[in-house]
Amino acid sequence: NAGVTQTPKFQVLKTGQSMTLQCAQDMNHEYMSWYRQDPGMGLRLIHYSVGAGITDQGEVPNGYNVSRSTTEDFPLRLLSAAPSQTSVYFCASSPYGGADTQYFGPGTRLTVL
Amino acid sequence: DAKTTQPTSMDCAEGRAANLPCNHSTISGNEYVYWYRQIHSQGPQYIIHGLKNNETNEMASLIITEDRKSSTLILPHATLRDTAVYYCIVGDYKLSFGAGTTVTVRA
Numbered sequence: 001n002a003g004v005t006q007t008p009k010f011q012v013l014k015t016g017q018s019m020t021l022q023c024a025q026d027m028n029h030e031y032m033s034w035y036r037q038d039p040g041m042g043l044r045l046i047h048y049s050v051g052a053g054i055t056d057q058g059e060v061p062n063g064y065n066v067s068r069s070t071t072e073d074f075p076l077r078l079l080s081a082a083p084s085q086t087s088v089y090f091c092a093s094s095p096y097g098g099a100d101t102q103y104f105g106p107g108t109r110l111t112v113l
Numbered sequence: 114d115a116k117t118t119q120p121t122s123m124d125c126a127e128g129r130a131a132n133l134p135c136n137h138s139t140i141s142g143n144e145y146v147y148w149y150r151q152i153h154s155q156g157p158q159y160i161i162h163g164l165k166n167n168e169t170n171e172m173a174s175l176i177i178t179e180d181r182k183s184s185t186l187i188l189p190h191a192t193l194r195d196t197a198v199y200y201c202i203v204g205d206y207k208l209s210f211g212a213g214t215t216v217t218v219r220a
Contacts, residue, residue, distance in 0.1 A: 004156075035210070042200060042210035043157065059209060090156050102149075102208065104156030 001026050004105035006091050012111045013081040021076040021108050023091030031094040032074040033058070033102070034066065036087040043090060049074055050096075081112045117201045122215040125195075131188040133214055135201030138182045144204055146177060148186045150197040157200065157210070160186065191218045 007022045025032065033048035035058075045058030049068040063085060065077040074093075078085060088109050092102040118136040125131040137146065145164050149157040161168055161175045163184075168175045174187040188195055200213040 033208075040212075042212050045207060045209060048207065058207065088154065092156075101159035101162070102157075104158070107154070107156055 003027065004091055004093050004103050006089075006105035006108050008108060009106070010109050012113065013078075014113050015082060017081050019078055019081065021078075021089055021091075021110070023074045023076065023105060024072050025074075025093040025103070026072065027093060027095075027103070028071060029093035029103075030071065030096045031102075032068070033092050033094075034064070034074070034076045035090045035092065036060065036085075037090065037107075038087050046076065046089075078110075083112045086110060086112045116209075117203055117211055119199075119201050119211065119214045121212070122217070125188075125191045125216060125218050127193060127218055127220050128190055131191045131195065131216060131218070133186040133188075133199050133201070133216065134183065135185070136183045137201070137203045140181050140203050146175065146181075146184050147202040147204075147208065148173070148175065149200045149202065149210070150195075151200070151213070152194075152197040160199075191216075193218050193220065 004025045030051045034046040035043040037043045044060045046064050047066040049055045052068050052071050055066050088107045090107045091105040094102045145162050147162040148160040151157045161173050163175045177184045196218045198213040198215050200210045202208050
């Protein structure tokens with residue numbers, strides 16, 4: 001199993017551009033989530049999904065959209081990038097939430113100029 | 114979600130036990146205590162979790178007080194590779210990471 005994969009590893013955007021961060025898992029996990037981590041800070045939950053077709057907002061959802069059309073994929077869309085979205089983005093998956101562990105991807109380092 | 118309080122940083126000697134405290138005084142009855150760690154800039158790594166009883170696995174032990182308002186993560190024999198930021202998290206599937214404790218293991 002590849003686990004949780006994220007692409008790209010690095011990305012530089014200009015203010016106002018849009019892009020999609022990709023996240024995929026091959027463990028047949030129902031629960032997937034996106035976090036952002038700003039320098040020197042902990043991770044903050046952006047959006048999460050408890051299964052295909054079901055998504056919900058986390059702590060900091062503004063400026064981001066998600067969809068979950070398949071169990072494997074959970075892309076994160078930045079609609080109009082802003083410098084405040086410069087961060088490291090982590091995707092995670094878990095068998096079915098609750099007390100289960102979460103498996104994190106390697107992260108995408110995004111810089112918005 | 115319940116919030117946690119952890120020391121900002123701590124040092125530990127290699128080979129000694131590292132005891133990492135966490136306060137979670139507002140924890141509710143169905144919320145678990147999770148511990149994760151993040152080495153350098155990698156994705157966080159799960160360590161252990163528990164509800165009421167003490168737990169032990171190959172990485173660490175988790176001691177939860179009877180009133181569940183605090184817990185301690187124990188790394189029994191710290192190595193240099195245990196240098197990381199350790200996060201104590203309370204909740205369900207919507208995990209919320211605070212700033213964590215930066216643990217530095219020194220030779």
